[in-house]
Amino acid sequence: MKKALIITGSIFLFIILVLIAIPFFFKDKILARIDQEIAASVNAQVYYDYDKVSLSLLRRFPNVSATIREFGIRGNEPFENDTLMHLNSLQVDVNLRSVLFDDYPELSGIHLLGGSMYIKVLEDGRANYDIAVDTGDEATAEPSEFRMGINLIEVKDLNFVYDDREMDFFMALANVDMDGEGDFTLDVYDLYADARADIVRVDYEGVNYLQHKRFKGDTKINVDMNQMRFAFSDGDFRLNDFNFDMTGWLAMPTDAIEMDLAFGGKDNSFRSILSLVPGIYNENFQGLQTSGTMDFAGFVRGVYDEQNMPSFEMSLKVEDGMFQYPDLPRPVSDVNMEMLVRNSTSDVDNTQVQIPVFRMNFGQNPVSGRLAVDNLRTYDMDGQLKGSLNLEELTSIFPIEGTELRGTLSVDATAKGRYDSATNRIPAINATMNLRNGFVRNAEYPAPIENLQVHTSIVNNTGNMDDLQVDISQFGFDLEGESISGNMKVSHLKQLNWDGSLHGTVDLGKMMAIFPMENVIMEGKIRADIDTKGRYVDVEAGRYDRVDTRGDVEIMNLYYTDLDLPQGVRIKNAQADFSPNSINLRNFDARLGQSPVTASGSLSNYIAYAMSQDQVLKGQLDIKSPKFDVNEWMTGDDETQDTASLSVIELPRNIDFAMTVAVDEVLYDNLVLQNARGRMALRDGVLSLQDVATQTLGGQVTFNGTYDSRDIKAPSFDMNFKVDAVSIQEAFASLNTVQAFAPIAQNVKGNFNTNFALSGDLGPNMMPVLSSLDGSGLIKIIQAAVEDSRLIQGITSLTQLRDTQSINFRDVVLSTKIEDGRLLVSPFTVRLWDYETSIEGSTGFDGTINYLLNMKVPAGRFGGQVNNLLSTISGAGAGAESTIIPVAINLGGSYQNPRFNLAGGNSIENLLTQAVRSRVDAERGRVEDQIQQVQADVVEQYRAKEDSLKNELKQKADMARDSVRREADRQVEEAKNKAANEARNLLRRGLGNFAPTKKDTSDRSNP
Known part of the structure; x- marks a missing residue:
């Protein structure tokens, strides 16, 4: 007997070990099947950690369970920044026999355990869940290599956000648990579903319908996939403590949704409906004393599509309701209400609302009312509300700590x-x-x-x-x-x-202490003495003499900051007096962020501006500041001032201001502007600068032009610059346009003047989009020296010329223009190392350079090469050393990695030989003609190459501008995502405010 037990136990242990070991032997094969199916059917970025994949035969034998941790799906454009799904653990059950022996593996169960799902639909209907690979003609599409044998779907602790901008519908759910069982392989089957979730919020067309509610549902659904019909029976649903059931069916045979659903309260009392009232379902709800009855019923029948709404009816009746908070002496009693909302047509505007009975007593204070609305088109109504409340009694009824x-x-x-x-x-x-x-x-x-x-x-x-x-x-x-x-x-x-009138003083800090606002700091005092009387028709007609508005306002030691204004605004003192025509700003002493500002001036059309959205506020302001930090207002983070964190400044379109500005020091990006003076005008979202002069980069700069923010996705500028004696190296260090188009400035010491017109787009970081720039102007190099340049080193190495360690310029005038992101330098003549040289070329925004240097060099300057060659040329005399050699150098590549070669494929030896022989065989005049012809041929070859480069760069410029536009679109889209992101962040932080605090877990089975 003992031997038999040992043998039996050994066999059982062997079977257990085999069951444990088999998945590891076939792990690679199973995962390869999964990867193969994902690649064939999913058009998205699927990620998971191969090392965190585990397999088991014991969980759901005879199925093998593959558990993948940190599994996620991220969409492709335009959803590349949205994660459709991220799961802490994804368990897939696959029939083991089908994996080992059949051609097609059979999927039998799916388990989503912890994580989040974000479904997003754009205004044009594109959805991030549409990730199936497009196989073209459905008739010829190859079948999936998975067979569906699913009989179980399990979801645990999932956060879910549905953001449908086409329907203007938003829903956020937390802690979603769901178990679904049924034979999903059949066309007709029964689905047993048990679901629970915390409803964060549900919005439709900008209206919030549900917020901070707990939902539970347990129902059987008969599914007919052929008819796309779903019939509900034996349903038990709960919203907070409100129970209801639902029977009937819903079908989607076409794009329209057909339905016949009935619902009603189930084992409810007055306490149940109270749990849906915001502010009551809190940590005190468990101890709330209640009494009274409640009856609830309704139906929805008909078709829902773009033209039709189903008919519906909902009735609610409360009788003799009462509730009283624990530890508080007075109740709300005698709560009676009857409500009927119905619509027997397919037009929602025909909805009727009837509330014939509504009354309750707050302690000893009765409130009663009634309401009847015949439709939602002309709102024919008959209503009444009457009551009196003793506010001191309210604190004995509701907990107001x-x-x-x-x-x-x-x-x-x-x-x-x-x-x-x-x-x-x-x-x-x-x-x-x-x-x-x-x-x-x-x-x-x-x-x-x-x-x-x-x-x-x-x-x-x-x-x-x-x-x-x-x-x-x-x-x-x-x-x-x-x-x-x-x-x-x-x-x-x-x-x-x-x-009307307003007189007196209010202390904002004290008001904030009594009525605090989250994430807002506000303090200071406002004193007002204003009397106003008039008619808006006179304001519209500009008859301000008929509008009597007089008085004054004073602001004292005001400070304000919130999440959208982290820099903070502090107004030490501001005084303004009012007349019908204008507000006269007598004094304004403030600190905007870290920037002190004083101002004076006047505002007009302020009454029309305050009363109408399409009116423009006009003004004349004189603004002064010892130091203004623009960077602080271009980023939301005080600690990051790099250009990557800057963002577009959108200017208001309903303001028309003329301003004179005097600022001793302006900080913009990494520029410091000293003694900035000039005039500015803001009108229709466009800022115009007029003769704004400042000292910067070691010289004087004057601006005239505009900044246009009307298209927030593509703000633009159009400027004229007058520059006097600006340091070339400082300009390189501070201006990205100089770094891109004149990289040689890094190695140039000296100053320059220019009159230059420049226009283009600004990127989302408020920096010029180099590929969009257009401009032209004259640049005068007053005096400059080029040292330690790769260009000098390359030319010296190519030509073997002597005395070429540096280059000096004086009074050189360059005619330049920028087209399609390329700086074009017209031909100009200089003395390069005392050699007459003609230079022309271009630099692209992508860093490429293309220049031609036509030099006239005496043969003797080539050193030992000349002596060797002269000795081999018959008839060469002593004067041969003074023979002019036409040296044409092509400069290409990039400034950091330049390429040098002699035009026409020549070598220095050939050039010397040809020039000296021409000197021996020809008259001097003919030699000059030959030199000019050689240089002309080289220029023609160079310009043909330049045209080719221009075309290539124009294509790059178009692509770069498209990329910037896409980035701007992305940032605008991110702004639209703010509400969704806030809800998702709330889900990630955890939700403890759904109340009651003591969570009912009697029928939940969290893993």
Whole structure:
């Protein structure tokens, strides 16, 4: 018996070892199959770590489970910066027998364990999940090498974002868990699905519908893939503590969605509906005392497509509801509400909203109302809201830690009629809202806001829009001995008559302590004494003499910073007085970031600008600063000032300012501009510079031109520069255009003057796009010396000339222009090492150079080469050493790696021999003619090559501009991604604010 047990145990142990070992023997074969299928079917970047792949036969025998850690899919253009999926662990179950013995492996299960998924659809309908390889004609497409035998899909702890910009729909889910079981190989099967998720937010067409909710669903779905029909039964769903079921079906036989779904509350109470109310479903919800009943039901039936909406109905009824927070003495009681929302047509504008009953008691304060809306087109309505709240009682009903409230808030409003802007109709309204003897004190700042008064009435007895009157007859409060008060009355909406005032002082720091705002720092005081009365029709017509706005405003020690303005703005003092025509800025003493600024001037058209989006604010300003750091406003990071971090400055298009500027020192990129003076004008998003002069780079520079930011993806500039006595080496060190187009300046010591016109595009880093530049001008080199240059070394090595260690220039004038990103230098003549030399050529933005040097060198300057050659040429006399040798040098390659050769394939020896023999055999005049002919031939050959280079570089320039445009598009797209990224960051940081704090895990099986 013992022997049999040992044999049996040994066999069992052997089987276990075989099951463990088999996957390792066939690991390479299995992974090769997976890689082969990915390459054949996925048009995206798939990444995973081969060394982190494990195989097992024990998890789901007889399937082999391949577990891939850190698996991800990243899209191709235009989604190259979006990760479609990143999984901590991807487990794929494959039938072992099909891998070892069949032609096609059979996929039987998929497990997504931890990670994130980001689905993105662009405005044009392109989606980042569309990654299947295009096989062309479906009829001839080869079948996949995987067979589908899936019966299990498992998702655990996945964060999911769906960002559909075509539909203007956004959804972010966290901690998604889902188990789906069924025979997915059949055309008709039952899918048993169990899903859970935390809803971060759901938005549609800019409206937020759900935020910070927990969802759970457990249902059976009958799937008919032939009809694309999905039938729901035995469903159990929960949103926070709100339970409901759903039955019916949904089908997609065409592009339209057909549906017949019914839903209703399930085992709910008043407590269930409370869990959906923002602010109530928090850490105190578990201890909330509730009573009352709730009934909920509805349906959705019909077709959903671009033209149609399904009909729907939803009803909600609450009776005798009550809730009371633990440890607080007063409840909200007698909560009764009936609501019916329905639409029996396919037009959503025919939706009806009926709330015939709405009432509740906040402690001893009743609030009641009703509302009926016949449709969403003309909004025929009949509504009422009435109630009075004791604010001190509210703190005994709701947990408001650290805040003390007092005062009485009352509202009494009725509205009946139709809203129709086409016929100038609104409902008849009679509404009053009053806050009396208000008092607010926050534990963070114990000084209270006292005597808070707001008295408002809205009246329209006729239904005519022009008869509407809004009267804020009193507004004001006191804060530590400082008070502010005001009033405003608005009537006749077409003419927009107003009559109001604002008087007093407010301490912003104290207000922020009482009502804090996240990531915002604000302090300082604002004093205002303003009275205003007028009609907007007079503002539109420019009849400012009929608008009576007078008074003054003073800002004292104001400081403001937030996430979008990390540099911060500090206004030590600003004073302005108002008249109907203008605001006169008497004083403005501020620090913008680290830059001190003072200003004075006036603003006009300010009333129209404040009341209408299409009006322009006009002004005349005089601005002064001892030092202004432009870099600080071109990057969001104070610690990084390199050009890679700079970003485009977008100028407002509704401002028309004329400015005089006087700044002692300006920092821009790595330039320091001293004593900058001039005039600037900002109009329609274009900044114009007029005679802006500054001292920089060791000389004087004057600017005239424009910076145009109207196309934020391709901002441009058009400038004229007048440069006097600027250092060549400093210009090279500070200007990327000089580095690109005149790299030899690195080895030149001296100064230059120029009058140069330059235009082009600016990249996303506010640097000129070299490939886009166009310009022309004269450059005068006053005096310069070229030393330690590769060009000099190359010419010396090629020609073996003596005394060529350096080159000196004086009063050389160059005629240049830039076309398609290439600097063209017209022919000019200089004395190069005392040799008459004609130079012309070009430098490309890509660093390529192409120059021709036509030199006239006396034969004797070639040293020992001449003596040897003269002795071999019969008839050569002593004068042969003075024979002029035409030396033409082609200079190509790049400045850092130049290439030198003699034009026409000549050698120095040939040139010397030909020139000396010509001297012996011909008259001097004929020699000069021959030299000129040789040089002309060389120039013709050079220019033919130059034309070819221009064409090549133009293609590169077009490609470079396209690349810059794509980068600008990418950055604009990133700006649009901000909301999605914020949601994704929130998911990554973890979500602990879904409440209640004590998480229900009784039916969750997290790994």
